[in-house]
Amino acid sequence: MIKFLDLNSQYHQIKRDIDLAIEQVISESAFIGGEFVDAFETSFAEFQKAQFCVGVANGTDALEIAIEALALPSNSEIIVPANSFIASAEAVTRSGHKVVFCDANQEDYTINIADLKRRLTSRTAAIVAVHLYGHPCDMDAVMDTAQERGLKVIEDCAQAHGAEYKGRRVGAIGDIGCFSFYPGKNLGGYGDGGAIVTNDEKLAEKCRMIANHGRKAKYDHEFEGRNSRLDGLQAAILKVKLNHLEAWTERRIQIANQYLEQLSNSSGIRLPVRKEWARQVYHLFVIRTKCRGELSAALSSKGIQTGVHYPIALPKLNAFRYLAQGDEHMFANESGDTLLSLPIGEHLSDEDVALVTAAVKEFFD
Numbered sequence: 202m203i204k205f206l207d208l209n210s211q212y213h214q215i216k217r218d219i220d221l222a223i224e225q226v227i228s229e230s231a232f233i234g235g236e237f238v239d240a241f242e243t244s245f246a247e248f249q250k251a252q253f254c255v256g257v258a259n260g261t262d263a264l265e266i267a268i269e270a271l272a273l274p275s276n277s278e279i280i281v282p283a284n285s286f287i288a289s290a291e292a293v294t295r296s297g298h299k300v301v302f303c304d305a306n307q308e309d310y311t312i313n314i315a316d317l318k319r320r321l322t323s324r325t326a327a328i329v330a331v332h333l334y335g336h337p338c339d340m341d342a343v344m345d346t347a348q349e350r351g352l353k354v355i356e357d358c359a360q361a362h363g364a365e366y367k368g369r370r371v372g373a374i375g376d377i378g379c380f381s382f383y384p385g386k387n388l389g390g391y392g393d394g395g396a397i398v399t400n401d402e403k404l405a406e407k408c409r410m411i412a413n414h415g416r417k418a419k420y421d422h423e424f425e426g427r428n429s430r431l432d433g434l435q436a437a438i439l440k441v442k443l444n445h446l447e448a449w450t451e452r453r454i455q456i457a458n459q460y461l462e463q464l465s466n467s468s469g470i471r472l473p474v475r476k477e478w479a480r481q482v483y484h485l486f487v488i489r490t491k492c493r494g495e496l497s498a499a500l501s502s503k504g505i506q507t508g509v510h511y512p513i514a515l516p517k518l519n520a521f522r523y524l525a526q527g528d529e530h531m532f533a534n535e536s537g538d539t540l541l542s543l544p545i546g547e548h549l550s551d552e553d554v555a556l557v558t559a560a561v562k563e564f565f566d
């Protein structure tokens with residue numbers, strides 16, 4: 202069996218440290234806030250090379266809180282790529298703004314800059330740059346566009362812990378970066394978790410207050426906020442796992458390189474392209490094929506698990522039908538039937554990867 206994700210085998214690699222960390226949090230009753238959360242925030246800011254990090258309850262909240270903290274005029278238009286997880290767009294509408302979807306590019310699946318520019322209007326206030334599948338967006342182009350038009354840039358880094366654009370870690374290239382620590386992410390907790398990073402001290406402070414009932418001190422509330430906190434257990438677990446993230450990421454990159462090399466001559470599939478300026482961290486390794494259903498069934502019959510990210514483009518979801526952007530002729534609206542995610546992660550051996558590529562090649566022969 203070649204698993205798509207194997208959190209159990211990962212736990213057994215680091216069991217002693219994880220169990221110890223959990224025990225410490227419990228014996229100190231440091232469940233909400235406190236030293237474990239502070240220590241993780243400091244380490245994660247360092248890891249992403251950002252000045253500030255605010256832990257929150259999950260990645261969706263991170264996006265919502267970031268957008269709220271930017272205090273954009275209400276009912277602003279915010280541009281979101283059509284190929285992403287729903288949270289990238291939900292955070293916009295939940296914050297009282299309007300989503301304008303734009304296309305993805307056909308090589309690395311991140312935001313299509315030409316299409317982004319076509320979607321700008323006088324109401325546009327921000328761009329959500331999603332570093333999809335762990336591949337950074339073309340941030341120079343995003344930032345140039347934003348600066349020209351006075352737009353804010355929110356980086357959705359939920360799939361991109363440790364990813365780099367021209368040697369710079371994602372998250373603090375734009376105004377604010379949002380991370381998810383959902384268990385299956387490149388850095389995942391044992392439950393929900395998320396974080397916001399930024400180099401803007403005021404913005405970090407505002408996010409921290411929004412996430413904690415608008416307060417600075419206990420029972421002294423400056424404004425109405427909400428409750429969205431990273432808890433002590435998750436923070437302690439994440440801090441242990443953060444020590445391994447570089448090695449796990451390097452292994453993901455190695456596996457991706459093996460896929461790219463071993464499948465380079467396969468007809469019938471399109472491989473993802475990694476731009477020369479990218480450190481892609483391969484949250485997912487996504488190929489495209491017209492026979493997606495048949496190929497995934499063939500792999501499954503050999504015990505190889507695959508996934509689809511995402512089968513339905515955001516504009517075509519029932520949830521966003523009211524926006525009437527689902528019939529637009531764009532790559533992202535049409536590629537959903539062809540995407541297939543091959544297994545990737547530190548749980549796979551070189552032999553596993555060779556089995557996957559052999560099975561793919563055999564299918565097309």
Ligand SMILES: *Cc1c(COP(=O)(O)O)cnc(C)c1O
Pocket residue numbers: 259260261262285286288289331357359360380381382383393394395
């Ligand atoms: C996972 C994910 C999110 C949301 O994170 P949660 O922690 O599950 O709320 C947002 N954006 C993208 C691109 C994601 O993959």
